[in-house]
Amino acid sequence: MRLPHRPPGQDRPWRHRPGLIAVPLGLIAVITVVDLITGADIHLGPLLVAAPAVTAAIGGPRLTACVGALAVGAEVVLSAVFGRLGTTEQQTQIVAILVVSLFVVAFRVVHEQHLQTLGRARLVADVAQRVLLRPLPPRIGPLRIASLYLAAEAEARIGGDLYAAVRARDATRVMIGDVRGKGLPAFGDAALLLGAYRAAAHRYPPLPRLVAHLHNTVYWDVADPAAGPEAGESFVTAAVLEIPDEGGLLQLVNCGHPPPLLVRDGEVVPLTVTDPALPFGLGSDVTEDDYEVERFPFRDGDLLLLYTDGVIEARDAKGTFYPLAERLASWRESEPQRLVEHIHADLLAYTGGALDDDVALVVVQRCREDEVRAAAGAPGLSGPAAF
Numbered sequence: 472m473r474l475p476h477r478p479p480g481q482d483r484p485w486r487h488r489p490g491l492i493a494v495p496l497g498l499i500a501v502i503t504v505v506d507l508i509t510g511a512d513i514h515l516g517p518l519l520v521a522a523p524a525v526t527a528a529i530g531g532p533r534l535t536a537c538v539g540a541l542a543v544g545a546e547v548v549l550s551a552v553f554g555r556l557g558t559t560e561q562q563t564q565i566v567a568i569l570v571v572s573l574f575v576v577a578f579r580v581v582h583e584q585h586l587q588t589l590g591r592a593r594l595v596a597d598v599a600q601r602v603l604l605r606p607l608p609p610r611i612g613p614l615r616i617a618s619l620y621l622a623a624e625a626e627a628r629i630g631g632d633l634y635a636a637v638r639a640r641d642a643t644r645v646m647i648g649d650v651r652g653k654g655l656p657a658f659g660d661a662a663l664l665l666g667a668y669r670a671a672a673h674r675y676p677p678l679p680r681l682v683a684h685l686h687n688t689v690y691w692d693v694a695d696p697a698a699g700p701e702a703g704e705s706f707v708t709a710a711v712l713e714i715p716d717e718g719g720l721l722q723l724v725n726c727g728h729p730p731p732l733l734v735r736d737g738e739v740v741p742l743t744v745t746d747p748a749l750p751f752g753l754g755s756d757v758t759e760d761d762y763e764v765e766r767f768p769f770r771d772g773d774l775l776l777l778y779t780d781g782v783i784e785a786r787d788a789k790g791t792f793y794p795l796a797e798r799l800a801s802w803r804e805s806e807p808q809r810l811v812e813h814i815h816a817d818l819l820a821y822t823g824g825a826l827d828d829d830v831a832l833v834v835v836q837r838c839r840e841d842e843v844r845a846a847a848g849a850p851g852l853s854g855p856a857a858f
Contacts, residue, residue, distance in 0.1 A: 491529045495522040495538045503545045511553045516546045517564055523572040532579045539572025604665075607636050609808070611643050613716050613838050617807035619815055621781075621830040632779045632831035633661040637672040641716045644672045644681075647777040647833055648709035648751075649728065660705055663692055664751065678713050679759035682724045682748070685709070689752040706752035710777060714769060714835070721769040724762050726750050729783060732796060733767065734774040739799045742767050742775075774810065775835040781828035782814075787821050807834040 499522050506515040523539035530538075546565050550556040607618045618634060631650030636643060646668055650660040667688040671681055693705050708728040714721045723731070723742055727750035730741040744765045769775065776799065785793040798817060804810040811834050818830070 492526075492534070494529070495526040496541075498522045498525065499538070499541055499545050503549065506549055507552065511555075514549075514553075516549050517568070519543075519546055520568050520571045523575045527575045527579045527582075530579075531583060532576050535579050536572070536576045539569075539576060542572060543569050604633060605635075607634070607833070610838075611636055611638050612641075614643055614714060615807050615836045615838055616645075617811040617834045619811045619830070619832040621815075621826060631658060631661050632781065632829040633665055634777070634831050634833045635665055635668055635672075636833075637669065639673045639675040642675075643714045643716075644678075644712065645714065645777065645833065645835060646672075646685075646709060646711045647728065647779065647831060648707050649779040649781070649829070649831070650707050651705055660689070660692075660707060664689060664707055664709075677759060678711065678722055678724055678764050679762035682711050682726065682762050683757050683759045685711070686726070686748075686751045686757050690754070690756060693752045706750040708750045708780075712775075712777075714837070719768060719770050720766050721775070722764045722766055724748065724764055727753075729778060729780055732776040732778075732799060733769070734776065734799055735770070735772075737800065737803065739796045741796065769837055771837050771839040772805070773837055774805070774807065776810075777833040777835070779829065779831045781826065781830040782818065782832065784828060785818060785822045785826060785830070788823060793818060793821050807836050810834050 499519060502515050502518050506513070509515070519542040522542045523535050526535045526538040543565060546568055547556065550561045550565065555561040604620055607616045609615060609617070616636060620632060620634075632648070633650070634645070634647045636645045648661070648664060650664075664685060667685055668681075671684050676684070689705070689707055707726075709726045710728040710731060711724045711726070712721055712731070723744060725744045726748045728747075730743045733740045733742055742765075744763075746763060748762055776795075778795065783793060783795050787793075795814075798814070802810070802813060804813055811832055814832060818826075
């Protein structure tokens with residue numbers, strides 16, 4: 472992929488707020504006029520150096536250089552008006568303003584290069600995150616889906632929370648997971664798990680066999696001596712679900728992950744399994760016999776919320792955890808995308824916009840039969856495609 476010369480969001484600030492240029496220009500005008508009014512006894516010309524310094528904070532090198540040139544010119548004009556242009560003291564002040572302006576311009580050039588480098592790194596991180604967490608389609612088979620991902624490390628914009636949905640025969644398989652840690656190391660573990668999931672889930676092995684395959688993928692990667700000492704501490708909590716098109720049930724294998732929440736008629740029910748399995752990567756090599764599938768009702772119109780612990784462990788200013796289940800019970804959202812947007816806004820408001828951990832949300836709704844029939848002929852809403 473060819474990256475743009477200037478990454479998005481790295482344009483000079485004054486281009487978006489042209490009114491700010493009035494600040495340094497106003498400084499030059501005010502200082503010049505006041506100096507002329509006060510006469511030769513009070514000399515305010517050295518204060519003109521503030522104009523290029525202010526410009527460096529709101530504009531690029533060229534604009535800073537132009538304002539610096541205006542400041543030097545204004546000092547020259549003032550010196551000429553008061554007849555002091557030929558004095559050593561006045562020439563020293565003019566040179567001082569010129570040198571400071573050049574220094575500020577040089578600083579702004581270096582800062583601009585740094586912003587471009589940072590912008591390119593952010594752009595690459597955004598592309599990598601989109602490749603890893605492919606946007607989920609709004610509909611898969613008889614299901615409507617919405618998702619959200621927020622990385623705790625804003626500078627990296629990537630992290631270890633993950634989700635995926637795969638269409639396989641007459642069912643949809645959904646996984647959500649949370650890699651221990653955050654940032655770039657967690658990103659690598661998430662990429663490994665998602666690759667294994669996408670390669671195997673659409674082949675439609677029994678759900679316990681699929682989960683065993685995912686566990687072993689993480690376990691053997693952690694056990695690899697070449698992986699380094701930090702890999703030995705890695706693991707992934709995950710919930711893997713299969714939602715058949717018919718039957719009004721869903722199947723769940725929970726590997727140490729927070730229980731999904733089922734929303735029905737204003738009531739919120741956690742889908743808690745009786746015997747949760749260990750997170751991926753912990754323990755030893757396993758087989759499908761080590762996993763038990765539990766089934767839960769999932770009827771037309773029901774909403775299913777999958778989330779990572781970054782949601783329920785988010786805290787307000789008093790240190791109180793975010794009450795996700797209580798919030799869901801108090802709302803009456805019946806559409807997945809609106810519910811995701813509502814949770815997003817409420818979570819940021821609750822925490823004051825600061826997140827200590829990555830956050831991932833997936834909302835799944837089983838459509839009613841009339842909606843399924845109406846969408847049956849629409850392209851891209853059914854079939855064996857994997858997402």
